[in-house]
Amino acid sequence: MHLSDRVTGLFLALLGSLAFWGGSLLPAVPGQDVGPAAFPMVIGAGLVLCGIMIAAGIGHSFEAAESEEDDQAPGLAQHLGRMGWLAAFLPPVLLIFYVLVANALGFLLTAAIILLISARALGATWPMTIGTVLLAPPFVHLIFFRLLRVPLPDGLLTMPW
Amino acid sequence: MNSLLEAIAMVSTVEVAIAILASAVYGMVIGALPGLTATMATALLVPITFYLSPIAAVATIITSSAMAIFSGDIPGCLMRIPGTPASAAYTDESYAMTRKGQAELALGASLWFSAIGGIVGTVALMVMAPALAEIALSFSTFEYFWLSLLGLMCATLVARSSPIKAIAAALLGLLVACVGIENPGGVPRFTFGNTDLLGGIEPLPALVGVFAVSEIMRAMVSPLPPPIPSRKFGSILAGQIDLTRRFQKQMWRGNIIGVLIGALPGAGADMAAWVAYATSKRFSKTPEKFGTGHPEGLVESGAANNSALAGGWVPALLFGIPGDTITAIAIGVLYMKGLNPGPTLFTEKASSMYALYIVFILANLLMLPLGILMIRVSRHVLKVPRAVAMPLILLLCAVGAFAIGNNPFAVVLVAVFGIVGYMMERNGYPVAALVLGVVMGTMVEQNLVSSLIKSDGDILPFIERPISTGLAALTMTALLWPVAVWIIRRLRSPERAR
Amino acid sequence: MNTFTRRGALTAGALAGLAPLARPAFGQARYPIRPVQVIVPWGAGGGTDATARIVAALLEKEMGQPFNVVNRTGGSGVVGHSAIAQAAPDGYTIGMITVEICMMHWQGLTELKRTSYTPLALMNEDPPGVQVNATSPYRDIKALADAIKASRPGQFKASGTGQGGIWHLALAGWLGAMGLRADHVRWVPSNGAAPAMQDLAAGGVDIVTCSVPEARAIIEAGRARSLAIMAPERNPQFATVPTLNESLGINYSVGAWRGMAAPLNLPAPIAQQLTAAMQKVWNSQEFKDFMNARGFGMKWGDAEGLAKHMEQTDATLGAAMREAGLVRG
Numbered sequence: 001m002h003l004s005d006r007v008t009g010l011f012l013a014l015l016g017s018l019a020f021w022g023g024s025l026l027p028a029v030p031g032q033d034v035g036p037a038a039f040p041m042v043i044g045a046g047l048v049l050c051g052i053m054i055a056a057g058i059g060h061s062f063e064a065a066e067s068e069e070d071d072q073a074p075g076l077a078q079h080l081g082r083m084g085w086l087a088a089f090l091p092p093v094l095l096i097f098y099v100l101v102a103n104a105l106g107f108l109l110t111a112a113i114i115l116l117i118s119a120r121a122l123g124a125t126w127p128m129t130i131g132t133v134l135l136a137p138p139f140v141h142l143i144f145f146r147l148l149r150v151p152l153p154d155g156l157l158t159m160p161w
Numbered sequence: 162m163n164s165l166l167e168a169i170a171m172v173s174t175v176e177v178a179i180a181i182l183a184s185a186v187y188g189m190v191i192g193a194l195p196g197l198t199a200t201m202a203t204a205l206l207v208p209i210t211f212y213l214s215p216i217a218a219v220a221t222i223i224t225s226s227a228m229a230i231f232s233g234d235i236p237g238c239l240m241r242i243p244g245t246p247a248s249a250a251y252t253d254e255s256y257a258m259t260r261k262g263q264a265e266l267a268l269g270a271s272l273w274f275s276a277i278g279g280i281v282g283t284v285a286l287m288v289m290a291p292a293l294a295e296i297a298l299s300f301s302t303f304e305y306f307w308l309s310l311l312g313l314m315c316a317t318l319v320a321r322s323s324p325i326k327a328i329a330a331a332l333l334g335l336l337v338a339c340v341g342i343e344n345p346g347g348v349p350r351f352t353f354g355n356t357d358l359l360g361g362i363e364p365l366p367a368l369v370g371v372f373a374v375s376e377i378m379r380a381m382v383s384p385l386p387p388p389i390p391s392r393k394f395g396s397i398l399a400g401q402i403d404l405t406r407r408f409q410k411q412m413w414r415g416n417i418i419g420v421l422i423g424a425l426p427g428a429g430a431d432m433a434a435w436v437a438y439a440t441s442k443r444f445s446k447t448p449e450k451f452g453t454g455h456p457e458g459l460v461e462s463g464a465a466n467n468s469a470l471a472g473g474w475v476p477a478l479l480f481g482i483p484g485d486t487i488t489a490i491a492i493g494v495l496y497m498k499g500l501n502p503g504p505t506l507f508t509e510k511a512s513s514m515y516a517l518y519i520v521f522i523l524a525n526l527l528m529l530p531l532g533i534l535m536i537r538v539s540r541h542v543l544k545v546p547r548a549v550a551m552p553l554i555l556l557l558c559a560v561g562a563f564a565i566g567n568n569p570f571a572v573v574l575v576a577v578f579g580i581v582g583y584m585m586e587r588n589g590y591p592v593a594a595l596v597l598g599v600v601m602g603t604m605v606e607q608n609l610v611s612s613l614i615k616s617d618g619d620i621l622p623f624i625e626r627p628i629s630t631g632l633a634a635l636t637m638t639a640l641l642w643p644v645a646v647w648i649i650r651r652l653r654s655p656e657r658a659r
Numbered sequence: 660m661n662t663f664t665r666r667g668a669l670t671a672g673a674l675a676g677l678a679p680l681a682r683p684a685f686g687q688a689r690y691p692i693r694p695v696q697v698i699v700p701w702g703a704g705g706g707t708d709a710t711a712r713i714v715a716a717l718l719e720k721e722m723g724q725p726f727n728v729v730n731r732t733g734g735s736g737v738v739g740h741s742a743i744a745q746a747a748p749d750g751y752t753i754g755m756i757t758v759e760i761c762m763m764h765w766q767g768l769t770e771l772k773r774t775s776y777t778p779l780a781l782m783n784e785d786p787p788g789v790q791v792n793a794t795s796p797y798r799d800i801k802a803l804a805d806a807i808k809a810s811r812p813g814q815f816k817a818s819g820t821g822q823g824g825i826w827h828l829a830l831a832g833w834l835g836a837m838g839l840r841a842d843h844v845r846w847v848p849s850n851g852a853a854p855a856m857q858d859l860a861a862g863g864v865d866i867v868t869c870s871v872p873e874a875r876a877i878i879e880a881g882r883a884r885s886l887a888i889m890a891p892e893r894n895p896q897f898a899t900v901p902t903l904n905e906s907l908g909i910n911y912s913v914g915a916w917r918g919m920a921a922p923l924n925l926p927a928p929i930a931q932q933l934t935a936a937m938q939k940v941w942n943s944q945e946f947k948d949f950m951n952a953r954g955f956g957m958k959w960g961d962a963e964g965l966a967k968h969m970e971q972t973d974a975t976l977g978a979a980m981r982e983a984g985l986v987r988g
Contacts, residue, residue: 002587002588003584003587003588005588005589008588008590012329012333015333015336016332019336019339019351022351023339023350026346026348026350027348029345029346029347029348029822030842030983030984031614031813031842031845031846032345032346032610032614032822032848033613033614033617033618034609034610034613034614035346035348036344036345036346036348036350039335039339039344039606039609039610040336040339040350040351043332043335043336043339044336046328046332047329047332047333047336050325050326050328050329050332051329053325054323054325054326054329058325059323059324059325059326060323073380073381073382073383073384074384074385074548075381075548076381077381077382084382085382087381087382088378088379088381088382088583089378089580090378090381091374091377091378091381091555091576091579092374092378092576092577092579092580093576094555095374095555095558095559095572095573095575095576095579096573096576098559098572099569099570099572099573102569103569107560111556114552114555114556114559115552115553115556118377118551118552118555119548119549119552121381122380122381122547122548122551122552123548124546124548124549124552128546128548128549129549132549132552132553136553136556137556140556140557140560143194144560144564148191148197148201148205148564149205149727149729150560150563150564150567151567151696151727151729152560152563200703201703204703204708204730205703207709207712208712208713208715208716211713211716211945211949297857298857298860298861298882299861300857300861301858301861301862301863302847302858302863303863341735342735342768343735343821343850345821345822345848346822346848347821347822347823347824347848347985349768356733356734356737356738356741356769357733357734357738358734359733359734359735359737359768360732360733360734360735360736360737360738426853426854426857427850427854476857479880480857480860480876480877480880480882481853481875481876481877481880482853482854482856482857482876482877483853486702486703489705489853490703492876493706493709493953496952496953496954497949497952497953498952499952501875501876501879502876503876503879503880504880504881505879565732566702566730566731566732566733566738567729567730567731567732568731568732568733568738570733570738571733603850607848607849607850610848611818611847611848611849611858611863614816614845614846614847614848615816615847615863615864617813
């Protein structure tokens with residue numbers, strides 16, 4: 001999602017002023033001249049300054065002109081048409097989905113669902129998708145759970161190892 | 162001489178040979194898995210070292226960590242998932258090379274210059290450990306403050322974008338580093354009552370988010386790239402000999418930077434690669450090529466990365482001060498095996514020390530064949546079609562982030578930083594600068610506040626101690642140099658126009 | 660995998676012989692019959708992690724089932740500590756809790772406290788030492804104490820851990836026992852004991868109060884001296900270092916301890932079995948060798964001993980924190 005420098009600059013300035021304000025509310029610590037408030041306030045001020053400069057277009061000449069990608073992505077983005085840019089936010093949504101349901105469903109099922117959705121969204125064919133969904137989760141589980149003893153949740157399905 | 166022979170005898174046992182070989186393969190594999198770090202690889206080995214002889218026990222730690230640090234570059238190069246904060250400095254460079262069809266050359270450079278860096282670092286450890294340790298011990302918070310500022314300033318140098326946006330990105334990273342209770346005041350900051358935020362935001366989830374997840378997000382909305390030209394590479398090493406000739410100066414400079422910074426506990430490996438990459442770009446004849454898949458920066462930062470690892474053993478062996486988490490584990494093993502760190506280790510246990518040096522060199526030599534094998538195997542990852550590869554990377558991001566502390570919250574962080582990284586990149590903000598801010602933030606603040614407490618608010622000690630004077634001058638030069646260049650150009654250009 | 664109902668999946672798993680479905684039966688069921696998780700609230704590679712890993716390895720030998728160490732980091736230890744407290748009290752999730760459990764609730768960081776657990780055993784305690792630079796003019800703790808008393812507030816600087824950490828409280832408590840204010844010696848926060856000891860050697864601070872094993876390498880390198888430890892008796896590992904009581908007549912002791920605990924309401928038979936196994940582990944030669952090699956202090960307490968020990972530290976640290984102005988909420 002490409003935004004103008006004015007928008008991102010002003011956003012940074014806003015974030016900076018919030019940091020400055022939030023920092024100024026922090027309590028002083030006995031025995032320390034420079035308390036926990038100073039650092040966020042300095043950073044906040046710096047962000048405000050940078051944000052305003054960016055919004056004003058200073059330093060823009062250093063940037064290489066980035067070619068805006070044309071909307072020819074296969075899969076979900078194509079399907080969504082003019083709302084295609086929304087497809088970019090599917091991966092983080094799937095990660096949150098993982099956090100929410102992994103304990104209940106277990107690693108294997110959750111992983112399979114994530115692979116299914118994201119592979120299809122990227123335009124994978126059905127045979128490719130099904131192959132990935134069936135093979136990858138047990139393999140990842142084997143390496144991380146069995147060999148590295150990462151406690152992945154069992155949920156509904158348990159593996160033999 | 163006698164102790165050298167003794168050392169050779171200590172190393173050339175079947176047990177040590179098996180320990181080195183097995184831990185080399187183990188470290189190589191774990192390091193290459195996205196999200197799994199060299200630290201974790203080493204920690205998992207500790208229970209096994211209970212049952213090994215002292216030299217074999219320490220050998221497993223040395224070997225596996227060296228291998229894991231190298232193979233951590235593999236997912237960074239092939240899939241843009243950097244394994245350590247250090248490798249984030251050059252992840253974009255090597256990933257750009259991969260997209261140009263030069264994955265083998267990029268990984269080969271990592272391997273070759275890592276091995277050389279490791280050996281140079283070991284030689285430095287052998288020849289001048291006491292001198293290096295003396296420098297490390299004279300570093301107080303005043304010196305660390307300047308050093309961390311210098312490191313932070315690399316942000317504008319490593320980025321290919323407007324310097325103001327780079328500074329803004331670094332500030333954003335510093336703001337992220339403010340979160341949590343791990344600040345000098347011990348006060349919860351920006352935690353919004355969330356327990357998970359109390360401990361702060363670790364660099365690793367941020368790293369995986371801004372690099373890997375943002376790359377997957379971009380894939381969702383971009384057309385299929387033209388297939389990567391799969392040129393057949395004759396020999397991985399042949400290309401490296403050529404690179405060594407071309408960039409000999411860069412290699413040595415990287416080694417020296419690595420050894421010096423690596424010997425400083427706490428700053429160590431994380432900073433060395435950044436500083437080396439920035440130095441390389443600053444003094445390059447073709448700085449505009451940096452970030453487009455140019456091996457020059459890879460040579461210097463790769464060399465720095467592994468020589469810093471060896472440098473980190475200096476304070477660990479001499480004073481038991483860990484340079485990083487890996488040497489912290491190693492110190493524990495040393496104590497358990499009766500090889501107590503300290504100057505006496507170099508005198509009374511000289512043969513054991515020589516044995517460790519030999520292990521260091523062996524590990525770095527063994528890295529070459531094993532690494533080549535690993536590169537040959539892992540490059541097949543690139544043949545997987547994008548629509549299957551990206552979902553798998555997403556899954557590995559989730560599992561890897563969870564594995565860092567077995568805490569699902571890290572996965573949430575990865576998602577959030579994915580969005581942040583994606584938005585930043587689309588709008589010309591360099592994500593590497595953000596990562597540097599996250600890594601250096603605590604260090605800058607901690608050392609500033611501690612120094613001010615010690616000096617009762619006086620700023621004189623910041624510039625009157627011998628080393629701090631030098632570092633302050635260096636920082637100021639680095640800060641004012643671009644401004645001076647800009648002013649001089651400004652003054653000259655109107656004349657030319659007339 | 661065409662029916663996603665719980666029963667369907669379970670049956671399928673059981674039929675295929677995949678799932679170890681057995682749950683511990685009531686009464687005198689055998690325990691343990693499947694692997695046990697040992698949660699460590701701190702990261703891999705630290706002292707707590709190392710201790711937990713040796714204990715787990717020996718428990719595994721003792722009880723015949725894997726004891727898997729799981730590092731649950733985050734939230735300055737709060738996340739891992741609450742993971743232990745919130746696990747099912749079935750004996751298959753236990754954990755190593757640390758002294759922070761007696762500190763965090765005073766700072767208002769969490770509701771968790773010592774009573775949120777079924778205590779099992781106290782495995783270790785490291786008392787703080789008082790370290791100075793090797794070139795420091797103070798040859799013994801008496802000289803240092805006199806100098807501190809004669810100094811103006813804030814003149815002496817000490818370090819050892821972050822603001823409000825255990826070694827900061829040790830200093831505050833010691834100053835309090837000498838009749839001085841908690842901030843008479845100024846605390847320089849550091850990122851752990853190792854950087855603090857380095858700063859001591861670099862001449863950055865005057866005193867470091869951290870445990871002697873943490874300071875030992877620098878001491879053995881001849882860069883620092885340990886003047887005293889804040890413990891009831893000397894540590895046999897560092898027998899030349901006197902206690903505060905011996906030289907100053909101050910009976911103040913506080914230490915960083917590590918203990919094993921389980922969620923509340925763990926059935927008594929399982930708890931007793933675990934405590935008994937831990938006692939065997941504590942008495943084993945392997946554990947002794949490990950602790951001695953690392954220089955960690957051996958301190959045993961059974962379930963009751965740990966509960967008492969926690970109660971005591973909780974009170975001592977609460978007082979020290981109030982004194983230092985760290986109590987919140």
